[in-house]
Amino acid sequence: MIAAYLVLLIPLTGMAFFALAGHRADSGIWNIRLNAINLVATVWLAVNVLREGTILSSGKAFLVDPFNVYLIVLTAFVGLTTAIFSAPYMEHEKEIGRLNDARLKLYHAMYQGFMLSMYLVLTTNNMGILWVAMEGATLATVLLVSLYRTPESVEAAWKYFILCGVGIAQALFGTILLYYAAEQIGSEENALLWSVLYENAGKLNPEVLKIAFVFLLIGYGTKIGLVPLHNWLPDAHSEGPTPMSAVLSGLLLNDALYAVVRNKMLVDGATHSDMAGFLMMGFGLLSFLVGALFLHRQKDIKRLFSYSSIEHMGMMTFAFGIGGPLATFAALLHMTVHSLTKSAIFVTVGHASQLAGTQSMEKIRGLIKTQPEVGWGLLIGTVSIAGFPPFGVFTSEFLVLLATMHSYPWLAPLLLLGIGIAFAGLFRHIQPIVYGDRPEGQQPIKANLWPVMIHLGLVLWLGLAIPGFLADWFSQATILISGSAPL
């Protein structure tokens, strides 16, 4: 259990450290160090969970089980690699005069604050604290979205703030209803603890829980970026600094989905109906299709990939909605590979837009000729996210498709269609960007592509063969969520 406390304590001290010490020349390095230490702590935690099974802290305040432990490790990992990317990137932004010391101090403090709230979302056992941490994540990132203080970024941040704030208020109403239902069966003391709720799920009032789930889905769904609540997402991703886009896409969306799935487990236990699953499937499929279609009309490269995030989050929501062991396994895998791939892509996109001096896709051309590693990185990342074999995204999408054919065969064509549309939408824009001639004045920059290579290498590995311990993890999580083993 000490590991879990450590995981929370490190970013907390990090946040305090950055906030008090102000910006220093080595802030970026310290950010990397803190995240590295935390990765070690999370791995330690994971080993503990693997050995002993679910860990419940003594006051029942924290719960680490196979489902969230792998998300914790993923969070730490993506947090670390993004920090590695962010150090030289932010230094460059400061050199070209887009940022100053005060804002870099804010950036680093809030980076740690965001990581803290992510870990809190994942480890807490209390549904109320889950909400508080989720809202905390918005608060931590909202000033980062407007870090450049351009009119566009201020607008994006305002939209992000208002939409997510209002959206997530619905989730709190859902949580209150949940608490109300729990109080009726008399578990006054610990009525918001997930572990207690889960044990008594069968006794909870199904009518109240049904209503509660609608609010919870809408609330956390705003954060996942489910259509039609997605408007903030492309804006916030495109206007903030690129490392922020990477963690938002790679972590925040996942954690919001995690919150929905946790609640779905309670609701399913109480209602014994597919209502929650159907709702998730509907919203998921809609987001998937709308996200894919909107890929075609983007002009800004970061907006393009944020719509791709909407599309993939839609697919995961859909897969969790189907709910069988195979679909759940596929969704968990997809969560992992999407996080890895998407943060890698945002890293390369960050470099690409830095060397072109713009985010407008019409002006970024000939990346491979300018700086081959960035160009290839973007190309391979796009190939991977579009679902080409042998990358991991292919595996997970294939499994989702398989599960769909198994349970709802008539929805499979829609999924295939969406994948096709998304593929066309991505390549239509990316192809001229990576190939073609190098425009005047486009100079290579100092780029650190190690994070990209590690991420894409991992995704490739997951596509070729899922290592035994990871498969074990996923099956344990699948058993927890869906009740039976996948294979």
Place this chain on the structure above:
Amino acid sequence: MNIEQLDFYTQAVLSLAALVGLTSFLMLGQGRLLRLIFVFAVQGFLLALTTAVAAYSLNIHHLYISAVLTLVLKVIVIPWMLRRLVLQMNMHRDVEALKNNSAVMLGGASLMVFSYYILHPIVQTSSIVMLNALAVSLSVMLLGMLLMISHRQAVAHVVGFMSIENGLFFAAIVATHGMPMVVELGVAFDVLVAAVLFGIFFFHIRTSIDSLDVDLLNRLSEVDK
């Protein structure tokens, strides 16, 4: 079940629920920022009163803390902050001409009916009182959203946002006698931070578009111009 058969606490809750709902409607039709903020403070006061009544009648001590918290935060600090900002930015003389005010009011009334409709299944397992309280708090939330849609001033949006929070709080007090203390403190902390951030944002928006009219925030959109 008629009201005279209920205990005093329930009667008080119902009356306060009705008044909280009324303040939401008042905010909806208010074009002057300072009055809007005043009505918001009144709503906060009613909430604090509800919490105090609940704490007293049900003898739950930790509710006193949240009553004081509400009083300080929602009646004094946040309205005072907003008021100061409005005066500082010299916006207190602007009267926002509300478009389609009567349509908005009718919309508000239908939202209220709607919240009764969706929460109706709850009646099967609990009292009508609970339905009323939850429906009123849901409609306070929905009216807060409608306020944000119908007003163009950023300050009005913040008031709407905070009144959504008020609706939630009312639900928490009435339906479940308050959330556990940790959660309540966490929520209060979030609200406070949000309020501070909003204050910072006003200045950002002001410097970037030279106004606080959020209709002018329209650079980012999927619609081709």
Place this chain on the structure above:
Amino acid sequence: MNWLLAVLQTVLFVALAPLLAGWIKWCKCRLQNRKAPSLFQPYRDLLKLTRKQPVVSDQASWIFTTSPYIIFSAMVLAASIVPLVAVDLPTSANADVIVLIGFFSFARFFLALAGLDIGTAFGGMGSSREMTISSMAEPAMLMGIFALTMSASTTNLSFAIDFVLNEGLVLRPSFIFALLSLMLVAIAETGRIPVDNPATHLELTMIHEAMILEYSGRHLALIEWASQLKLMLYGVLIANIFFPWGIAERITVEALKYGLLAIVVKLALLAVLLALSETLFAKMRLFRVQEFLSFAYLLGLLGMLSHIILEGAR
């Protein structure tokens, strides 16, 4: 004996009305840091006016000269049915809210006619404004009263008061709304700030004063007295319906004594409230009066709705 009491109560009503007006004026003066006239100044004014010779325009018809008497007697009749110190008096059989509103509109009708009768510009303007306002105030008042009477299931004032008394202290959302609504209506109907200012003769803003501009002598005295009565009637209505505690339920000397004391205290407090609000608020533009009154209507409506929805009357 009971009939005697009823008559006594009415006389008391009529006699106390100027005192209430004096008290309000006194409070207002003190609140505004002015030297207050004596509490009995309204009596002296009335006395002075009755001694003076009324001046009647030669354009005036009989309506002009009879209106003051009609208005005053309508108000006295209204006063006779509103329970002041005791309920269950013989007049209470007629003590119906709708009858009461009927008396009010009867008096208002004649006042407006009198304003029009001489044909001066101000009289006509005052009458038209008065009718406009009352056409909006009356539905609001009825709505407020209905919210109330639906709980008591009677429109009889006396029975309604009995009902509230028997029930003890019950917090009803509908009563809160009805109270607020009736207070707003009372302000509009009795021509107080912010709807009308009884203290000025500023031509652009006056309503009530415009209609009685041509009156003098005993005619003016009667009309003034009638409007003081009206103010007191509204005060007593609000005090006795919403806070009936103290009113005499049985006819004993003891009970009557307490009843009298209670109503005096309640009215005095209400008057302070009125004076306070008149000091704090400025008179609103005439065109905003409709907003004010539609808000009163809305409150009445909400009262009725909350009676049906919140109080679970099914």
